[in-house]
Amino acid sequence: MKKILGFLGLAALTLSLAACGNGDAAKKADANQLKSIQDAGVIKVATSADFAPFEFHTVSNGKDKIVGADVDLANEIAKDLGVKVEFMDMEFNAVLTALDQGKADVAISGISATKERKKSFDFSDNYFVPEQLVVVKKENVDKFKDLESLADKKIGAQKGSIQESVVTSQLPKAQLVALAKVPNLIVEVKQGSIDALVLESAVAKAYVAQNPDLAIASAPLKSSDDESYAIAMKKDSKELKAKINAVIKKLQDENKISEFVEKNSALAESQAKK
Incomplete structure (x- = not known):
């Protein structure tokens, strides 16, 4: 009986250590998220492209393309990181789920950084205040x-x-x-x-x-303020968050985000008239 109990205790300890190891690995993965994105050469962005002028579909030279102010913002972030962008189009209520499941690196889709959402995700600084x-x-x-x-x-x-x-x-x-x-x-x-x-x-x-x-x-x-738009990331994305915030600040200082919204509003309107 003692041997059995001893074995069970050892097994429990092994499982406990494995769980701790997995937790440490998860934290390490989060800490290295920026490096992982740069090593892969692509940042995966979850979005819901039915929200003109922030993200919407347009046809150019017979090809469907996702455009919008958020798309321009994502492209600027990718440029700063030295990577390409891969947009993942889905229903809005699935965007944060995709991020949580690791299918996307960030979520950019007119997302408001509410107190409830901040419990589960990191958010960048606000980049747009909607009415x-x-x-x-x-x-x-x-x-x-x-x-x-x-x-x-x-x-x-x-x-x-x-x-x-x-x-x-x-x-x-x-x-x-x-x-x-x-x-x-x-x-x-x-x-x-x-x-x-x-x-x-x-x-x-x-x-x-x-x-x-x-x-x-x-x-x-x-x-x-809870309604202001921000970029969602996994928890503990400190390095990635710092990089993204630096890009947002630069664009805001240059009034670029307002320009993105105005440009894409005009694009959406002209597309509607075709």
């Missing part, structure tokens, strides 16, 4: 001039986005309708299946430009 707007059918724009007029209405938001919490916190009497893709929500508004849709200002304006039967309502929504 939240309400998109409705043009024929109904005069009906929604204040938040009270949206009470008891069906309000859309992208699943997993900060706009979900905007609806639940600022329009508590409304019925939230959350879908994975913004274009699907746009269709719902146009068909009258939902009464309104909450979107970030540049995104809202881009979709309204593409759809003349839509308009931006004057019902005012408040913005907060």
Whole structure:
């Protein structure tokens, strides 16, 4: 019996040491993430390319391409690291999951660095402060001039986005309708299946430009620091985070990020007119 107990104790100790070893290896992998990206020569970016002007699809010379302000930002980061970019397009509510599972190195997709998300991920400094707007059918724009007029209405938001919490916190009497893709929500508004849709200002304006039967309502929504966009990384990505923050600061000092947003807003609008 003592031999059996001794063996079980040894086995438990071995498993415990192995677990510790795996934990140490994971920490080491995180510490060497920047080096791993540079050694691979590519940074894998998880995104959801249905969020013009930040990330969206366009066709150039017969080829589908992901473009946008976030794409320009990712390209600047890659240039600074001396690597190429590989964009991984998926539904927005899967973007952080892909990062958590190690399928992506970073997530850049108009992501708000909320307190809850910061428990699981590292975030860069904020690079864009969005304004939240309400998109409705043009024929109904005069009906929604204040938040009270949206009470008891069906309000859309992208699943997993900060706009979900905007609806639940600022329009508590409304019925939230959350879908994975913004274009699907746009269709719902146009068909009258939902009464309104909450979107970030540049995104809202881009979709309204593409759809003349839509308009931006004057019902005012408040913005907060929690809604500002930042780049998500795995926990303990200190070296990578420092590099990314340096690029963001440089671009902000040169007013480049605002230029990226304006340029891609114009691109999305011109694409809609074709």
